[in-house]
Structure formats: C-alpha cells, structure tokens
Amino acid sequence: MPWPLYLALKQLFPTGKRCSFYAATSVVGVMLGVMVLIIVQSVMNGFGHEIRSKIVDVNSHIRIEANQVFSGGEMLAEQVSQEPEVAAASPYAQGMVMLQYGAHPAFPIIRSVDTSAGPQVLDIDEYLMMGQLSDLDDESLIVSSGLANSLGIALGSVVDVYTPLMLERMKEDEILLPRELEVVGVFETGWNQVDANTVLCTLSLMQELYGLDEGVHGVAIRLHDEDKVVAVADKLNAMLPPGVNAHTWMELDRDFLFILGLEKSMMFFIMLFILLVASFSIASSLMIAVLRKTREIGLLSAMGGTPRQIAAAFGLQGFIIGVIGTTLGVLGGLLLLYYRNEIIHLFARITNSEAALLRYYQFSNLPVYYSWVDFVLIISLAMVVSTLAGVFPAWRASRLKPSKALRSE
Amino acid sequence: MNDPLLEARSLAKAFPSPEGPITVLSQVDFSISAQESVSIRGESGAGKSTLLYLLTLLEAPDSGELLWRGEPVLNKSIRAVNRLRAKLLGFVFQSFYLMPELNALENVLIAKRMLGGLSSADKTKAEGLLKRVGLEKRLNALPTTLSGGERQRVAIARALMNNPDIIVADEPTGNLDEHTAEQVMDMLLGLCKEEGTALILVTHNPSFASCTNRQLFLQHGAL
Numbered sequence: 001m002p003w004p005l006y007l008a009l010k011q012l013f014p015t016g017k018r019c020s021f022y023a024a025t026s027v028v029g030v031m032l033g034v035m036v037l038i039i040v041q042s043v044m045n046g047f048g049h050e051i052r053s054k055i056v057d058v059n060s061h062i063r064i065e066a067n068q069v070f071s072g073g074e075m076l077a078e079q080v081s082q083e084p085e086v087a088a089a090s091p092y093a094q095g096m097v098m099l100q101y102g103a104h105p106a107f108p109i110i111r112s113v114d115t116s117a118g119p120q121v122l123d124i125d126e127y128l129m130m131g132q133l134s135d136l137d138d139e140s141l142i143v144s145s146g147l148a149n150s151l152g153i154a155l156g157s158v159v160d161v162y163t164p165l166m167l168e169r170m171k172e173d174e175i176l177l178p179r180e181l182e183v184v185g186v187f188e189t190g191w192n193q194v195d196a197n198t199v200l201c202t203l204s205l206m207q208e209l210y211g212l213d214e215g216v217h218g219v220a221i222r223l224h225d226e227d228k229v230v231a232v233a234d235k236l237n238a239m240l241p242p243g244v245n246a247h248t249w250m251e252l253d254r255d256f257l258f259i260l261g262l263e264k265s266m267m268f269f270i271m272l273f274i275l276l277v278a279s280f281s282i283a284s285s286l287m288i289a290v291l292r293k294t295r296e297i298g299l300l301s302a303m304g305g306t307p308r309q310i311a312a313a314f315g316l317q318g319f320i321i322g323v324i325g326t327t328l329g330v331l332g333g334l335l336l337l338y339y340r341n342e343i344i345h346l347f348a349r350i351t352n353s354e355a356a357l358l359r360y361y362q363f364s365n366l367p368v369y370y371s372w373v374d375f376v377l378i379i380s381l382a383m384v385v386s387t388l389a390g391v392f393p394a395w396r397a398s399r400l401k402p403s404k405a406l407r408s409e
Numbered sequence: 410m411n412d413p414l415l416e417a418r419s420l421a422k423a424f425p426s427p428e429g430p431i432t433v434l435s436q437v438d439f440s441i442s443a444q445e446s447v448s449i450r451g452e453s454g455a456g457k458s459t460l461l462y463l464l465t466l467l468e469a470p471d472s473g474e475l476l477w478r479g480e481p482v483l484n485k486s487i488r489a490v491n492r493l494r495a496k497l498l499g500f501v502f503q504s505f506y507l508m509p510e511l512n513a514l515e516n517v518l519i520a521k522r523m524l525g526g527l528s529s530a531d532k533t534k535a536e537g538l539l540k541r542v543g544l545e546k547r548l549n550a551l552p553t554t555l556s557g558g559e560r561q562r563v564a565i566a567r568a569l570m571n572n573p574d575i576i577v578a579d580e581p582t583g584n585l586d587e588h589t590a591e592q593v594m595d596m597l598l599g600l601c602k603e604e605g606t607a608l609i610l611v612t613h614n615p616s617f618a619s620c621t622n623r624q625l626f627l628q629h630g631a632l
C-alpha cells in the first residue's frame with residue numbers, strides 16, 4: 001500500500017480505536033445525505049411513474065384532434081389502427097354536462113369510452129371499483145368515485161343529465177327534457193383531478209347529448225411501446241390532412257409534467273444541502289488536522305515525502321470518507337426503501353393516523369421507482385463533493401515548507 | 410579518514426526582515442565522515458538549527474556548495490533530493506514528531522514504508538530497534554501513552570530504521586529532564602557507534618558534546 005494511503009487510513013481509523021470521532025461524524029454526514037437523496041428521489045420517481053401511467057391510462061398515448069368537430073372518426077381510427085405501432089385506436093367525444101341526483105347538482109367532465117369488444121384504448125376495467133364496462137349502454141353512465149361520494153350516488157342510481165345542447169335549443173324556443181341515465185359503474189384512478197369530477201358514457205350517447213350526429217372530437221390511440229410515442233405522432237402528423245393534428249400525452253399534459261419534474265429537482269437541490277454541509281465539516285476537520293500536524297508534516301518531508309504524497313495523505317481522507325459514506329448511504333437508503341411500507345404503517349400505528357393516511361393519500365403502499373440515472377448522479381455527486389472537501393486542506397499541507405513546518409512550535 | 414559523507418563549502422543564509430536581510434550564516438564549511446560524531450554548540454539563535462536544515466537541504470542555502478557522498482545536490486530535483494535524503498539521513502528533533510495515530514512500532518515502520526514496501530524482515534528489524542532502546546514492552550503503545558523519554562527513544566529507533574549514514578539530531582534532549590536526557594543520549598551515542606552511523610548533534614550540554622569525536626562551536630555565522 002502506498003504510504004500516503006496508509007497514513008490517510010490510519011488518521012481515519014487510528015491504531016487501537018475503531019475510528020476517529022471526526023471520521024465517524026463525517027461518514028455519517030455523507031451517509032445521511034446520500035440516504036435521504038436516494039429515498040426522496042426514489043419515492044418521487046415512484047409517484048411520478050404512478051401518475052404518468054395513470055395519465056396514459058386515462059388520456060391515452062396520442063390523441064388526434066381537429067379545431068372543430070369532424071366526421072369520419074370511425075374511418076380515421078380504422079386507418080390509424082393499421083399502423084404496426086398502434087395497439088388500439090378509437091374515436092371519442094368529450095365535454096361538460098350538468099348532472100343532478102336528487103337535489104344535488106354537479107358539473108362533471110363527460111367523456112366517451114370505447115365499449116366494443118376489441119382492443120381498448122383506455123384501461124377503464126382496471127379502475128372500476130363497482131360495476132362492469134360491459135354494462136355500459138346508451139342509457140347509462142359510469143361515474144368517478146369522487147362524484148359518487150359527493151352526490152351520494154350508488155350503483156343503480158338514476159341521475160338527470162342536462163347538456164349545453166339544451167340551452168342552444170332553448171334559444172330557438174324548443175325545450176329538450178333532461179336525459180335520465182342509470183349509473184352502472186364507479187371508477188377510481190387515484191389521479192385526483194380525474195376522480196373528483198368525471199363521468200363516462202358511450203360514444204353514441206355522447207353524440208346524442210351534444211348533437212354531434214356522426215361527428216367526434218378526436219381519436220384516442222394507445223401504442224404497443226410507450227417509448228415510440230413521439231415518433232408515431234410525427235408519422236401520423238405527416239399523414240393527416242391540414243387542421244387535424246396528432247398530439248402526444250406529453251404535449252397535452254405538458255404543464256402537469258413540468259410541475260412534476262420541477263418538484264423533483266427542487267427536492268433534489270434542497271436535499272443536496274445535507275451533502276454540502278457534510279463536505280464543509282470534512283473540509284474544516286481536515287484543515288484543523290493539517291494545522292495541528294504541521295510539524296509532523298515537516299518530518300514527513302524530511303523522511304522523503306514529496307509535496308504530492310503529503311497532499312495525498314490528507315486529501316485521500318475526503319475520498320475515503322466519500323466511498324464509505326456513499327456505500328453506507330446507498331445500502332441504508334435501499335434498506336429503508338425496502339421496508340418503507342412496514343415503516344410507514346408502524347409510524348401510522350404509533351401516531352394513530354392509519355385511517356387518515358388512507359383517506360388522504362389514496363394509497364396504502366408507498367410507490368418507489370429506482371432510476372439508475374438518479375443513483376449514478378447521487379453517487380457521483382457525493383463522491384465529488386467529499387473529495388473536493390479534501391482538496392484545499394491537502395493543498396495547504398503540500399505547500400508547507402519543511403524547515404518552516406519543523407520550526408513552528 | 411575516508412571520504413566525507415557530507416560536505417558543505419562556504420554555505421550562507423540570510424533571512425529577510427523588515428529591517429533588511431539578517432545574515433544568520435556566512436561562509437560555513439563543514440564535513441563529516443563515516444562513523445564520525447560531531448557536536449555543534451552555540452548560543453540560542455546562533456543558527457544551529459538553520460545550519461542543520463541547510464546541510465540536509467530542508468532549506469536551500471543562498472550560496473555555497475553541498476555534497477552528499479561526494480555528489481553535488483544543490484541542483485538536483487526535489488524528488489531526487491528527497492530519495493537521497495531518506496537513505497542518507499535520519500532525523501531526531503527536540504519534540505519528537507511521532508504520528509499520534511500510530512503506535513510505537515508503526516511509527517518506526519513508517520520510515521521504511523516511505524521508501525517502498527514493507528517486508529516481514531522490516532517488522533523484525535523495527536522490533537529489534539525498539540528492544541534496543543528498551544521499549545520491547547511498549548511496541549503497541551500510542552505516543553500519547555508514552556513518556557517524553559520513551560517518545561524520543563521511539564524517534565531514535567525511527568531515525569535508525571532505514572540504516573542511514575548519518576543521524577541528524579537537533580537538541581534531542583531539549584525537552585527532557587536531566588536524568589532522562591542522559592539515558593536517551595547514552596542510547597543515541599551507543600546505537601550510532603554500534604551501527605556505525607555518523608552523528609551530527611546539536612546540543613547545549615557540554616558534557617554530551619564532549620562525548621563526540623569533534624566539537625564545533627557556531628558563532629557569528631561561522632563554525
């Protein structure tokens with residue numbers, strides 16, 4: 001072993017002791033920083049992934065839309081389905097209605113879903129809490145859980161639906177009566193925005209409610225491979241007539257995704273400060289060590305140590321602390337993430353908040369997603385920051401003139 | 410005697426000060442041959458330590474010539490000088506400069522480590538040296554648990570570890586009480602004789618000085 005490495009190790013782990021106080025605190029500092037970063041980023045990624053997959057489930061991968069209602073939606077969907085990348089395509093219409101149950105009104109978003117037996121664009125079945133998609137016909141609705149709760153709707157409830165078309169007709173002194181529809185299903189996606197206020201119906205009912213005749217608002221498309229979404233959208237745009245455009249879900253939910261990404265980077269930067277503080281404490285401890293050992297450093301030069309070797313004997317300590325702290329931090333982080341649900345439930349039981357947890361977060365298990373990019377980023381940042389902490393003290397040590405160092409009393 | 414191990418010709422050194430340069434050493438000639446012991450005395454501030462730093466090239470002289478084993482060293486690279494010094498010279502200082510994290514044995518072995526790898530023979534040798542300075546029972550003791558005299562004995566063992574040609578000792582007993590000083594000095598002189606190592610000894614104590622082959626006195630910047 002080269003002697004600078006030997007001395008660096010010995011200063012961290014002196015003979016007769018397991019490790020020096022300074023080494024222990026520095027390692028713990030780096031470890032905490034890495035651990036917290038890994039946990040926070042993995043949980044953020046978990047939420048992000050969950051939300052993204054819900055967005056895709058609810059909003060589909062690609063939507064073809066025009067500036068106005070267009071006819072021939074079935075044909076377009078048929079044509080798009082021929083593309084090899086496309087798993088399913090179906091025309092849809094959406095809008096807003098007033099829904100009344102008893103004396104309670106609500107103004108939900110209404111969307112048509114594909115009820116045919118073929119491949120489905122939207123994975124509604126997976127989110128149905130009550131009822132079945134096959135029960136949906138032109139005289140029925142599926143409502144979101146939030147809406148069902150706030151209006152007290154249950155399966156079999158009959159609700160009145162008023163549409164903008166009725167207002168239009170009223171101007172022409174024509175009165176259309178509200179449609180009475182039966183609720184045949186309740187769904188919940190976990191995505192609050194959708195769960196609060198959405199109803200689903202068949203396309204033909206939607207066309208009738210909105211007076212679209214054969215017209216649709218767009219065609220929703222699901223792909224086999226999510227990663228090809230941009231390429232397929234570009235390809236479709238090249239085929240489509242002017243005025244009709246294909247949009248990816250990333251474009252359509254751009255603001256939401258932006259905020260999701262922003263939150264993640266903000267968390268990252270805030271947690272990064274733990275690492276920075278740890279590195280400052282390494283730097284100051286090392287600096288004190290260099291000053292206290294000035295004369296010993298003088299002796300090391302007298303015994304043949306070059307400035308570079310002396311710099312290494314001190315600077316390497318930062319690196320070693322980085323290696324140990326990062327390793328422990330990654331292991332600790334993974335361990336805590338592995339037992340995250342046990343920990344949360346234990347915590348909830350101790351604080352008596354298990355019920356509240358379920359009510360407000362709609363999840364009983366914390367989602368995580370391990371992103372290798374994030375791991376590499378966190379590990380390299382921790383290594384760079386703790387190694388840099390050793391640079392200045394090392395430089396100071398190497399600059400000491402031997403005679404001056406030996407003279408200093 | 411044979412060729413000098415270390416030879417200096419008209420070494421001069423001045424330190425800058427606010428009132429202009431202060432000449433500490435002017436025209437110092439010095440030489441020491443194998444197995445010879447030389448003592449240097451002088452008033453405090455006469456420049457004894459400065460002279461040792463110049464002779465060992467821990468500090469560069471302003472002018473003069475310096476030869477180690479007959480080789481001029483003033484124009485050599487730091488790296489080359491470092492290697493030569495580590496083999497030629499062993500150091501003992503007034504305050505012992507032991508690494509606080511290492512035990513007695515490891516402090517002796519570090520001298521060898523710095524020259525290259527360790528072998529098991531080195532360990533035996535270091536243990537032998539510590540035994541000869543009477544510390545065979547304290548091999549694993551940390552410096553903080555050793556007395557001043559014991560620490561200096563570890564430092565002497567460390568200085569001898571690489572079989573240097575010369576031991577350079579700057580007031581090695583300066584921090585020790587009279588009795589301990591005598592013990593330590595006996596050991597140093599005895600070991601140098603046994604090992605055939607030359608000794609440059611800076612001391613204030615005339616009786617220690619009288620134990621050396623040659624006694625020099627530094628005054629007015631010259632010997």
Ligand SMILES: Nc1ncnc2c1ncn2[C@@H]1O[C@H](COP(=O)(O)OP(=O)(O)OP(=O)(O)O)[C@@H](O)[C@H]1O
Nearest residue numbers: 407424425433451452453454455456457458459460
């Ligand atoms: N780096 C320096 N800058 C300025 N003056 C210095 C420097 N180093 C030493 N001196 C001066 O050089 C002179 C000789 O110092 P030196 O340490 O060699 O004396 P000494 O003979 O070893 O004294 P002592 O017996 O007290 O150890 C002193 O006056 C000291 O103040």
Ligand SMILES: [Mg+2]
Nearest residue numbers: 457458459579
């Ligand atoms: Mg002195």
